[in-house]
Amino acid sequence: MSSRPWLRSVTPIAPPAAENPTWRFLVYAGIVTGAWSGLLSLVIYAIGRVCGVPFMASQGQGDSVGQILWLAPLLIPVLVAIVGALLSVLVLGRNHARHIVFWSGSLVALISIAGPVMQPDAVLWSTRILLLCMHAITWFLVVPQLARIVGDSEPQASEVRVYNVGSNL
Numbered sequence: 001m002s003s004r005p006w007l008r009s010v011t012p013i014a015p016p017a018a019e020n021p022t023w024r025f026l027v028y029a030g031i032v033t034g035a036w037s038g039l040l041s042l043v044i045y046a047i048g049r050v051c052g053v054p055f056m057a058s059q060g061q062g063d064s065v066g067q068i069l070w071l072a073p074l075l076i077p078v079l080v081a082i083v084g085a086l087l088s089v090l091v092l093g094r095n096h097a098r099h100i101v102f103w104s105g106s107l108v109a110l111i112s113i114a115g116p117v118m119q120p121d122a123v124l125w126s127t128r129i130l131l132l133c134m135h136a137i138t139w140f141l142v143v144p145q146l147a148r149i150v151g152d153s154e155p156q157a158s159e160v161r162v163y164n165v166g167s168n169l
Contacts, residue, residue: 017158026085034081037141040133041073053126077138098151105143
């Protein structure tokens with residue numbers, strides 16, 4: 001089997017290398033996926049508040065807990081997605097970039113769920129579960145999309161095209 005994935009396509013023509021994603025496209029994707037993740041997290045927050053979930057969590061070191069403001073579920077996913085997009089720029093054009101972004105993003109998401117799980121005993125499990133749902137939504141919307149976009153820049157994913165201006169083809 002060839003290392004050129006487009007050969008299995010119905011139209012086996014490689015995309016041009018000039019169309020490889022850039023850092024601007026990755027940041028744009030981070031903003032869009034982060035915004036959707038933030039909106040869905042805000043919906044979960046609103047449903048939780050209507051159902052009586054207090055959303056009290058530890059804000060730092062110690063056992064003191066405080067209220068999670070409604071702005072946090074909206075803005076944190078956007079910021080995380082933009083940072084992830086900017087870090088994904090580091091592997092643009094490299095071999096196995098798609099796998100590197102996917103697995104490193106998944107590892108970061110796995111580490112980040114320690115925050116809700118390791119909360120002090122004063123924090124209710126209903127709050128922890130909804131925070132874990134927000135983490136899962138952010139992972140699901142951001143990481144695979146950034147990995148797919150970065151994967152389009154891998155060396156075997158496109159070909160350099162040379163156009164002969166003036167030829168009679």
